[in-house]
Amino acid sequence: MSGFLGYLLQRLIGVMVTILFVAITIFLMVRILPGDPARVIAGVLASDQDVARIRTQLGLDQPLWTQAGIFLDDLAHGNLGISARTSDPVTQEILARLPYTALLAVVSLAVAIAVGLPLGALAAARAGSLADLAVSALVLFGISMPVYWLGLMLIILFSIQLRWLPAAGASGPLSIILPAFTLAAFSVAFIARITRSSMLEVLRQDYVRTARAKGTPARGVLWRHALRNALPPIVTIIGLQFGELLGGAILTETVFGWPGMGRLLVDSIFSRDYPMVQGLVIVFALMFALVNLAVDLLYERIDPRVRYG
């Protein structure tokens, strides 16, 4: 077990290094790219005095190295700075929104796996059949349609026409249904596609033929042997694809007025709240890195050939 703990520690350090570099990059991007953040925050009509005041307030009048030192020192203490819009701590505002984004992402991912995995397995088991063709069409739709458009179409159908579900906000358990299904659509398609190709690969293997030859029922071959062995690459892809899911969450939250980090990010971009944008990018990257770490750890559970330590 100590081998595993050592491995875990090593991986956590890796995540921290990644986030450190992400933080340094976004810090430099905000300060080096053309445009004066203080001037932009102050607005077009602001006087030079106002701009100077904001510059001091944000510490932008300090030399870059001093700014970087303060930024990294704060970061190490979990302090992401002060919002330029509300003057509240960035960390506090993000933590208030984080549960909504996490909930949306987790529910969507669960829906995507619950729908995508069986669909892909079905398509592989009956390759070339009408069911396979239908799954392919569904996959093509899922990866080609804009997530924000699907969201609007679902609102038109279920909120405006049928009046079954709320169109916006996060008031009550019904509110998450439309955003979660909207966000899940792309992942359903992606997971179904990967599952199909991974299963087809496995179904060609000798041991599957052996299992069939010795009379294992077709269903047993499919679920016990094939899916089990097809799972590792699928899980890896699900982890990598989580980045797309977070990008989709930003758009989905905007469509449905879902009070998560994505909507906060879009609002902050429009109000030129650079400290908030900076903090949100770091937290998004941290979520992505941690999910991928979790996926790698899950690998050991589903693929007995892999052992850490």
Added chain:
Amino acid sequence: MASPAPAARSEGVLRRAFGGETLKRLRRNPSAVAGVVILLLLVLAAIFAPWLTPYDPTRQSLADVLQHPSRQHLLGTDQLGRDLLARILYGGRLTLFIGAFAVAVGIVAGVPLGIVSGFYRGATDMIIQRVMDLMLAFTSFLLALTLVSLLGVGLTNVIVAVGISTIPRFARLVRASVLTIREISYVEASRALGAADRRVLWRHVLPNAVAPVIVQATLSMGGTILAAAGLGFLGLGVQPPTAEWGAMLGQGRNYIFSNPAVSTFPGIAIFLAVMGFNLLGDGLRDALDPQLRGSR
């Protein structure tokens, strides 16, 4: 595959990537054919927009606000009384233009990075790959969104931002094929015979890396169109009154109660364009490498 033509280098490269056999396979691939047909229709519609509609895509008419589809306005009008069909036809120009140029940014930066990384390996490779890892850690849409928010909105910045977010894909892909090709015996032989790096690159490495790049570029077109339209939807893309599908959808969102058509049709247009590139990309991949058929 056909042997390379000695005369024109670029022609040789293309013919190697798309031998006659490949083109034949492509023509027999229903998904590729469907993709080509969809894309051709969209491109032709964009080019011939002025002949296909009598309306100016930016001319407002407050008397005709938010009209439902009719014989006069086949798809209806938007919140400023502009003809929706005209805006979609003209908007296609911009959407396809942004998609293509963003992919071009990804190729122009990503392919050389991948070649250098794979060909020279060592410390150069390590540094380039860590930078690519860093870009991937941002996740692509978030990277494009952050870049646009800092660079400012507008056509060029959207292309640059979305383009930059595709660089790692091309760099990774080309590096992988260069690493494979390097080890193939005829390349090793040509190095052993004293061929200069440049010659080995041009004669052997690049021609073999072209096919996967073309497949990736086609599939990436779908991705860049979706990302650019997503920025437009958020109001961070091409600015009004220019017709762009994502922005039309974003503005139409406020009128889904009174006239859902305003946001429905631009979305269908985006969907068709992305689907066209996905179909063609899948078809190209299958035609170039029949062994990969049906996988990813």
